[in-house]
Amino acid sequence: MESGDEAAVEKCRIHLRPGTLRDAPPATLHLLPCEVLVSRPAPVGRFFTPAIRQGPDGLEVSFRGRKLRGEEVVVPPGLVGYVMEDQGEVVVGKGSSEGSSNDNEQEQEAPERDFDRFIGATARFSGFTLWGLETIPGPDAKVRGALTWPSLAAAIHAQVPED
Amino acid sequence: MKSGLMFVKLVNPCSGEGTIYLFNMCLQQLFEIKVFKEKHHSWFINQSVQSGGLLHFATPIDPLFLLLHYLRKADKEGKFQPLDQVVVDDMFPNCILLLKLPELEKLLQHVTEEKGIVREIDKKKYYKYSKEKTIKWLEKKVNQTVAALKTNNVNVSARVQATAFFSGDQASSDKEEDYICYAHGLVSDYIPRELSDDLCKYLKLPEPSASLPNPPSKKVKLSDEPVEAKEDYTKFNRKDWKTEKKNNKMTAAQKALAKVDKSGMKSIDSFFAAKNKKKT
Amino acid sequence: MDLRELDRDSTGLCRLNSPVPAVCRKEPCILGVDEAGRGPVLGPMVYAICYCPLSRLADLEALKVADSKTLSESERDRLFVKMQEDGDFVGWALDVLSPNLISTSMLGRVKYNLNSLSHDTATGLVQFALDQGVKVAQVFVDTVGLPDTYQKRLQQRFPGIEVTVKAKADALYPVVSAASICAKVARDQAVKNWHFVEKLQDLDADYGSGYPNDPKTKAWLRKHVEPVFGFPQFVRFSWRTAQSILEKEAEGVMWEDSLTGDQEGPGRITSYFSEGARVRPRLPHRYFQERGLESATTL
CATH class of the missing domain: 3.30.420.10 (Ribonuclease H-like superfamily/Ribonuclease H)
Incomplete structure (x- = not known):
């Protein structure tokens, strides 16, 4: 979202294609306790999924010769998980017309807005498998704490009562 | 093509840095974006691996926190001004989108004095920042945050490590002052330092040592069960738009950039996609 | 048997x-x-x-x-x-x-x-x-x-x-x-009769003696490297032979206990704040630090 210049004016808007939210197919997600240094296609269904075992204290699998132990995490009620993907820059005059009918901020600025970008959801999820290195992540896992944020945020940002 | 949903960068009222927010123009709502970021994580997403393991949370934010930044800035001129002259920003011109949010007049009552009668001709209201009103408004924010901290069983004790070994109800043993301090700290993440200090004095809290970095808190006691949000989320559900979480897809190239000399390269942290699906 | x-x-x-x-x-x-x-x-x-x-x-x-x-x-x-x-x-x-x-x-x-x-x-x-x-x-x-x-x-x-x-x-x-x-x-x-846990097609069984110094075994390992997963679980990842092939031919993977030059220590809470020389004016509240949350400044 930043431009190369130091004090760049942040004009860019990243439009989320609403149709992609409607149509996003469900995805299977695993959060691993290691950083794979690249993002790329990977045969998860051939190498990883078939190796998952239900152990006495939860799920077990291994990755790169290391033992992982895991558990299912659900997205809190009221939220939906989406996998988002950059869908490129605006191509002026060639943009598709999906979902623009209810737009109350029409394209009067069109010529100026060619620095805008689009993203879209490629998938949705309602939970994921959380893996720990050799131990089950458990209730103290940071990401579990993070998932409690929306309910606290709702309280902080609710309108205050009138006097 | 434009959708009603867009991410823009606006000034963060706490840090003053550019920060991502999400507008839902259809529902006329503003969201802040928090990102879960911990070392040594990656995603498997279907048949792919995604470095970084980021998880973004989009949650509604009270736009008054952002407006307050501009109202305080404009107050240096010491006069009543119409909102569209207040909310201007050379660095973050998208701030004008804030003006499209609903019920601004009602919101602004909490933090400004207003005049509307004199210039009724152009139907503009004129506002002036009021520190007194703002502090009272923030006090209410702190109070409702305290209530939520209690229902959500957040461990607010400063003695985190000492209490981490107690399993059950240490939350009930936390002192009221701990809750207020903690809530003050949370609300302070949405206001400038100066205002945070004023609020601290107003609430008669001890000197905010809490704002010092890193309390010794490796073990976090969290509520055992995710607590249902008190807020009714169904109102975000219309048009299939829910509070949104997402995975940040980064390019392989971006990852590589971290190791590469960045000079002369444009836009290092621009975008996520592994593959750009440019549609025409 | x-x-x-x-x-x-x-x-x-x-x-x-x-x-x-x-x-x-x-x-x-x-x-x-x-x-x-x-x-x-x-x-x-x-x-x-x-x-x-x-x-x-x-x-x-x-x-x-x-x-x-x-x-x-x-x-x-x-x-x-x-x-x-x-x-x-x-x-x-x-x-x-x-x-x-x-x-x-x-x-x-x-x-x-x-x-x-x-x-x-x-x-x-x-x-x-x-x-x-x-x-x-x-x-x-x-x-x-x-x-x-x-x-x-x-x-x-x-x-x-x-x-x-x-x-x-x-x-x-x-x-x-x-x-x-x-x-x-x-x-x-x-x-x-090894039962591969992975769903692999056209796996060739010509891996020689299985001993690391057998050229056939080495060739088999090189042939069957998967860039993300490394090898099928038939392979002992802990053998030096396997690891050195992974180092050269598979994607890098960092664990919290991986030994690297730039590591400050395992699972440091503040480590990502010190990336680059930039100092943040204020750290996020401890609620966020304890949950690995911060305000998004990029997408």
Whole structure:
């Protein structure tokens, strides 16, 4: 979202294609306790999924010769998980017309807005498998704490009562 | 093509840095974006691996926190001004989108004095920042945050490590002052330092040592069960738009950039996609 | 040998055993321990025990058991069948340690080296015989590591038993030779019928001896590197040969206990704030720090 210049004016808007939210197919997600240094296609269904075992204290699998132990995490009620993907820059005059009918901020600025970008959801999820290195992540896992944020945020940002 | 949903960068009222927010123009709502970021994580997403393991949370934010930044800035001129002259920003011109949010007049009552009668001709209201009103408004924010901290069983004790070994109800043993301090700290993440200090004095809290970095808190006691949000989320559900979480897809190239000399390269942290699906 | 349990799950440990001959519960027995497949980078390692009453040792010797390495595969198979037929006085038990178990043990946060794994497995099998009621009087073990320390440890663990740990025990003592045959037969069969946990197409089985210095094995490893997952779990990831191929030909993976030059320590809360030289004006509230949350400044 930043431009190369130091004090760049942040004009860019990243439009989320609403149709992609409607149509996003469900995805299977695993959060691993290691950083794979690249993002790329990977045969998860051939190498990883078939190796998952239900152990006495939860799920077990291994990755790169290391033992992982895991558990299912659900997205809190009221939220939906989406996998988002950059869908490129605006191509002026060639943009598709999906979902623009209810737009109350029409394209009067069109010529100026060619620095805008689009993203879209490629998938949705309602939970994921959380893996720990050799131990089950458990209730103290940071990401579990993070998932409690929306309910606290709702309280902080609710309108205050009138006097 | 434009959708009603867009991410823009606006000034963060706490840090003053550019920060991502999400507008839902259809529902006329503003969201802040928090990102879960911990070392040594990656995603498997279907048949792919995604470095970084980021998880973004989009949650509604009270736009008054952002407006307050501009109202305080404009107050240096010491006069009543119409909102569209207040909310201007050379660095973050998208701030004008804030003006499209609903019920601004009602919101602004909490933090400004207003005049509307004199210039009724152009139907503009004129506002002036009021520190007194703002502090009272923030006090209410702190109070409702305290209530939520209690229902959500957040461990607010400063003695985190000492209490981490107690399993059950240490939350009930936390002192009221701990809750207020903690809530003050949370609300302070949405206001400038100066205002945070004023609020601290107003609430008669001890000197905010809490704002010092890193309390010794490796073990976090969290509520055992995710607590249902008190807020009714169904109102975000219309048009299939829910509070949104997402995975940040980064390019392989971006990852590589971290190791590469960045000079002369444009836009290092621009975008996520592994593959750009440019549609025409 | 019925290795069906191994087929069902080739990711952990699989124990097989013969019925205990009734006489072994009555008379003092001699028990041999040996292993097969310790060195290879591929497939499981098998530990076996074989036992018979001291009074029947001559009958066991009469089978002409010998160090399994000196026998052909068919001779080993024939001898194993013979031992089965002599089930009225010869008993055996074995543990198949999957390559995945070996990898995850050796690569664990707390490193569990192959010697310890071997010692513990051997000890476990002797204990298993005792638990089954075998009257073990003497134990003969082919050494792993230094024979003296190993012998001391075993002797301490089994004070009532006369323990002998010796190099080349598999050639010296028929009961150890018998154990080595059990282990080798199981290992060969497990490797031959290896049930890959992964869904792999057109996997070629021409991996040579499985020993790291075999060019065929090395070529097979190189051919079957998967950039993200590395190898199938048939491979012992903990072997240097496997690791150096991964370093060169697979994507990098960082664990919190990975040793790197720039690491400040495991799981540091503040580490990402110090990236670059930029100092944040204020850290986020501890609520956010404890949950790894921060305001997004980029997408």
